Amino acid sequence: MTQPFTPTPRTKVQRLPDRGKYDKETVHAILDQGFVCHVGFVVEGQPFVIPTNYARIDEMLYIHGSSASRMLKTLTGGVSVCLTVTHVDGLVLARSAFHHSVNYRSVVALGVATLIEDPAEKMCALEAFTNHVMPGRWNDIRFPNEQELKATSVLALPLKEVSAKVRVGPPKDDAEDYSLPIWAGVLPLHTSSGEPINDPKLLPGLEVPLNVRAYLR
């Protein structure tokens, strides 16, 4: 087992501290299962929360976007950022309204993101984005050209100030409520994929690749 992340006053889970997790295995697993994060940043005192793709390579998170976007321009300025990834695993249906809850796993990473200037590291990150969304996809497609690389900003956020929060298991009702004749339990939720939809302009004779057909998240 590797060294866990050190909780700081900003990342230590305060409410329901049992749900706080700081080990790398938990944090990495949550990050690797998702591919859309919510990035928080501040412009003139107003927080913005924007959904975007991300990828992890070792202890680094990467996000990217058009060099012209407001988010990328803001973050390139070396401002504080919060990157949050959440999986909803189930509805927790208790006997009392108060104890209704959600089973979830989330990671919150704080820090300052830096612009990746090195073309090789940038290309590695773009490969990671693509393969993070669809394993093996990078080997099947046309790589970015120089102009596309230029139009794309890639930012790196080191995994340093990080915590996970996890709720699992059945509802926790008040002792006296267990005798109420109310159904209680968990409704599991998960993401599933439907039938792949061919691009209307697909060349004839091209089959849906195995990684797309067998996609599981």
Add this chain to the structure above:
Amino acid sequence: MTQPFTPTPRTKVQRLPDRGKYDKETVHAILDQGFVCHVGFVVEGQPFVIPTNYARIDEMLYIHGSSASRMLKTLTGGVSVCLTVTHVDGLVLARSAFHHSVNYRSVVALGVATLIEDPAEKMCALEAFTNHVMPGRWNDIRFPNEQELKATSVLALPLKEVSAKVRVGPPKDDAEDYSLPIWAGVLPLHTSSGEPINDPKLLPGLEVPLNVRAYLR
């Protein structure tokens, strides 16, 4: 059709403006389909992005939590907040790495949240939270008592400065890439529910209610 939201410099979609939507029907539909949002707020210059439940009643969004939580204590101070809801509808697999994308629908709402003090409005919001997660659940459960109401803070954010962003449809590749022998298309994603799991302490003879069994999001 009702009056759309007026885009402000903070909510007008700048990149790919065609994806920006400001009509109430679109915004309401996206909000009503989800139940977990990401709330952004700032503490000493650091943005935090925290997943939490929400509900909508007319032109008001509600979030809630323990009165003791950092998020609720911060937001009760009348600070600027950003509430974002995102649905991921599919992976957009293009012929080029550059044009890979995600089909999604998101809503970003900005403003200042206010604490609901009126017990009747608070109870209405709690009913909305419960029924928003599981339609009809409120009628089956024990209502909050005075102590629970006290321990719960409910905040309201008026839907005023709001925009939606929506991507649909197939990949958009560069003209010359359509002749490449690469499969391209969309892999649809959706949330589905599994078999309900009875609480281990469930009273004997209680059946899974129809709304839980027939859950569709």
